[in-house]
Amino acid sequence: MASVKWRHEFKYLSPEYILTYLEKRSSALLHQDSHVGEQGYYAIRSIYFDDMYNSCYYENEDGSDPREKFRIRIYNCSRERISLELKQREKSRCHKISTSLSLETCEEIMGGKIPRIQNDSPYLLKKLVMQMQSRLLRPRVIVAYERVPLVWKAGNVRVTFDRNIRSSADIANFFNPNLACRPILETNTNMIEVKFDEFLPDFINEVLQTGRLSQTSFSKYYLCRKYNLAAENL
Numbered sequence: 215m216a217s218v219k220w221r222h223e224f225k226y227l228s229p230e231y232i233l234t235y236l237e238k239r240s241s242a243l244l245h246q247d248s249h250v251g252e253q254g255y256y257a258i259r260s261i262y263f264d265d266m267y268n269s270c271y272y273e274n275e276d277g278s279d280p281r282e283k284f285r286i287r288i289y290n291c292s293r294e295r296i297s298l299e300l301k302q303r304e305k306s307r308c309h310k311i312s313t314s315l316s317l318e319t320c321e322e323i324m325g326g327k328i329p330r331i332q333n334d335s336p337y338l339l340k341k342l343v344m345q346m347q348s349r350l351l352r353p354r355v356i357v358a359y360e361r362v363p364l365v366w367k368a369g370n371v372r373v374t375f376d377r378n379i380r381s382s383a384d385i386a387n388f389f390n391p392n393l394a395c396r397p398i399l400e401t402n403t404n405m406i407e408v409k410f411d412e413f414l415p416d417f418i419n420e421v422l423q424t425g426r427l428s429q430t431s432f433s434k435y436y437l438c439r440k441y442n443l444a445a446e447n448l
Contacts, residue, residue, distance in 0.1 A: 220307040221370070223409045226427040230377075230402040237362060237375045239421050244364035244373060249289075255362045261286040261324070261388055262357060262435045263342075265349040268443070274436040280304035283435060284342055284351065286320060291391045296320050298338055313338045323353060324385050356382040357438045358395055359405075370411040371418055377404045381438030398437045405434070 228236070250256055263284040264270045273281040282302040289295060298315040302308060313336040322329045328346045331339060345351040362375040380395035387393045399405075408414070408422065 219370070219411055220304075220309050221409050221411055222306070222414070223303075223308050223407065225430050225433075226406045226408075227399070227430050228404055228406050228427055230404060232424055232426050233375055233377075233404050233406060236406065236422060236424065240364050240373055240418075243417065243421060244366050244371075247363035247365055247372075250363065251290075255360050257290050257358070257360050259288050259291065259356060259358045259388065259393075260435075261353045261385060262355050262439070263345075263351045264354045264439070265345075265351050268354075268439075269349075271436060271439050271443070274431075274433055277431060284345070285357075285435075286315060286323065286353075286388075288389070291389055293317050293389060298336075298342065300338055300341070311338055315339070320388075324388055326352070353385045354383075355435070355438050355442050356385065356388060356393070356395070357434045358382070358393070359434070366415065366418060369413050369415055370409075371414060372407075372409040373418070373422070374407045374409075375404070376407065376434075379405060379434055379437070381441060383442050396441060398434075398441055405430075 246254070262270070270281070270283045272278075280303060282300055285299050285301065287297045287299055296315045296317060297312050300311045302311070319329045319339070328343055329339070331343050342351070357379070358381070359376045359379040361377075364373045364375075365371065366373075378397070379399055380397050382393055382395045384393060406422075406427065408418075
C-alpha cells in the first residue's frame with residue numbers, strides 16, 4: 215500500500231456571491247487542476263457507505279476522533295475511471311487511500327452484493343469486503359456536486375469551490391446523468407474546501423479572507439444523509 219500524507223482540511227459554507235468573488239481572486243494566483251476540461255470544472259459523484267447503526271453518520275455528528283468512511287467516486291458520470299477510496303480523519307487532519315475499481319465490481323456493490331475477492335485483490339477492496347461482512351457496511355447515499363479545483367505546488371495546496379451539492383438514495387442509477395437528486399443546502403449556499411500538507415502560504419490565506427465564511431465540521435456525506443435519514447423516518 216502506497217504511503218500517504220496526513221493533510222489539513224478546512225470546510226466553509228459560503229453564499230454564492232462570496233464564493234464567486236473568491237474563485238476569481240484565487241484563479242488569478244493559483245493554477246487550475248490538470249484534470250479539469252474546457253468547461254473549467256468537473257462533476258463529482260460518490261457513493262458513501264455506512265453500517266446498520268449509521269455509525270459513520272453519528273461519528274461525524276459527534277466529532278469522534280479518529281474516524282473513517284468508504285466511498286466510490288466517479289467523474290462526469292464516466293464508467294472509465296472508478297475509484298474506491300477510504301477517507302480517514304484524526305486530530306483535525308485527514309488522508310485518503312485510493313485504488314481503482316472495475317465496473318463489474320462496482321455494479322455488484324451497487325446491486326447490494328458483496329464482491330468476490332482474490333489473493334491479488336487490492337488491500338482496500340479486501341478491507342471493504344471484510345467490513346461488508348462483519349459490520350454489514352452497505353452503500354447508503356449518493357453525494358453529487360460540481361467542483362472548480364485550484365492548486366499550488368508549495369505546501370501541496372488545493373482550494374476547491376463546490377456548487378450544487380445534492381443527494382440521492384437511488385444507488386442503482388449512480389451512473390445515470392439524469393439521476394434525480396435533492397439539494398441539501400439553502401439556495402445559493404455552496405462550499406469551499408482548503409487542503410494542504412504542512413503549511414498554507416500566507417498569500418493564499420490572505421486571498422481567502424473575507425470575514426464572511428462560515429467554517430463547518432460537517433462533511434458533505436453527513437449533510438446528505440441527514441436529509442435521507444429524515445425522509446426514512448417519516
